[in-house]
Amino acid sequence: MLQLPLWFEVGSLVVLTLILIGDLLLVLKRPHVPSFKESTLWVVFYVVLALIFAGLMYVLGDAEHAGQFLAGWLTEYSLSIDNLFVFVIIMARFAVPRKLQQEVLMVGIIIALVLRGVFILLGASLIENFSWIFYIFGAWLVWTAIQQVRGDHEDDDSETFVVRMLRKRVNLTDEYDGVKVRTTIDGKKFFTPMLIVFVAIGTTDLLFALDSIPAIFGITQSPFIVFTANVFALMGLRQLYFLLGGLLERLEYLKYGIAFILAFIGVKLVFHAMHVNELPFINGGEHIEWAPEISTWMSLGVILGAMAVATIASLIKARHDAKQRGHKLMDEVPHFTEDAPHREG
Numbered sequence: 001m002l003q004l005p006l007w008f009e010v011g012s013l014v015v016l017t018l019i020l021i022g023d024l025l026l027v028l029k030r031p032h033v034p035s036f037k038e039s040t041l042w043v044v045f046y047v048v049l050a051l052i053f054a055g056l057m058y059v060l061g062d063a064e065h066a067g068q069f070l071a072g073w074l075t076e077y078s079l080s081i082d083n084l085f086v087f088v089i090i091m092a093r094f095a096v097p098r099k100l101q102q103e104v105l106m107v108g109i110i111i112a113l114v115l116r117g118v119f120i121l122l123g124a125s126l127i128e129n130f131s132w133i134f135y136i137f138g139a140w141l142v143w144t145a146i147q148q149v150r151g152d153h154e155d156d157d158s159e160t161f162v163v164r165m166l167r168k169r170v171n172l173t174d175e176y177d178g179v180k181v182r183t184t185i186d187g188k189k190f191f192t193p194m195l196i197v198f199v200a201i202g203t204t205d206l207l208f209a210l211d212s213i214p215a216i217f218g219i220t221q222s223p224f225i226v227f228t229a230n231v232f233a234l235m236g237l238r239q240l241y242f243l244l245g246g247l248l249e250r251l252e253y254l255k256y257g258i259a260f261i262l263a264f265i266g267v268k269l270v271f272h273a274m275h276v277n278e279l280p281f282i283n284g285g286e287h288i289e290w291a292p293e294i295s296t297w298m299s300l301g302v303i304l305g306a307m308a309v310a311t312i313a314s315l316i317k318a319r320h321d322a323k324q325r326g327h328k329l330m331d332e333v334p335h336f337t338e339d340a341p342h343r344e345g
Helices: 006-029 036-060 063-093 098-129 133-150 159-171 191-215 223-234 238-251 252-273 296-322
Strands: 182-185 188-191
Touching: 006 036, 006 223, 036 063, 036 098, 036 223, 036 238, 063 191, 063 223, 063 238, 063 252, 063 296, 098 133, 098 191, 098 223, 098 238, 133 191, 133 252, 159 191, 191 223, 191 252, 223 252, 238 296, 252 296
Parallel strands: none
Antiparallel strands: 182 188
């Protein structure tokens, strides 16, 4: 088990908390649609911060656990981008005004952090007490990967059960009142569409937490690495939303890259479960020695390779499709930024 200095673990959590609070206050005090340049600088800042953190783990810990953090962070980052794609659909479906999208995204990120924190504690407790849980985690990830390939976010127009119930049981207005969930019209209290948006995003966060936490526990069993990798993956997600804009919808093969990563980690978890097997009805309760243990560095290579191939293939196809229509790709991509020129077509 990795032994990092206590001051580093506590200090890291304090610094990350302060950064998140600062980001939240920035949104509340200066609500605006960030420019392409501003979004780029913030995303680069958070990526560099994660790499510096990995470097500190290497210096204060060892290369193995620095590699675990990088692999975990990249896995969670790829899943967060997939989560972001669903946020885009929710924003469009409920016609959230652009000037309110920063606040909505920040709420979504906070909900995601809380849910993932709860699942991390539960996951760590289960792993410590029940080694066979790796079989379940592995099978769940493989099943999720299959669903990821078969499913299509764009074709899924059905609302969640919770959202449908809310529509039936609460008085809703058609207009937003800032980020308020309740408003007063002619002396009568109504809920605004923002309530439905927050519920939809919270439900989405819950579903993604169910996938992301078993995935990262397939890379490392250190709760500290699991939590910090999740925080770093979620930081800068708001700015990434505005940076990518409409380009996110053109990453057609991204879901296949993510599905491959989930399936790979799922298989890795099953192998690990076999290696530490204690179930009496499997191999007589004995460890299965021939089961391979996939190294952290191999995992990191597979994750990087899958995301690179999926992204490059998506961009090549998007560029080809745009060319077929007689345009350049960037001329067709609608941005959610103030400084991006508006183009028709």
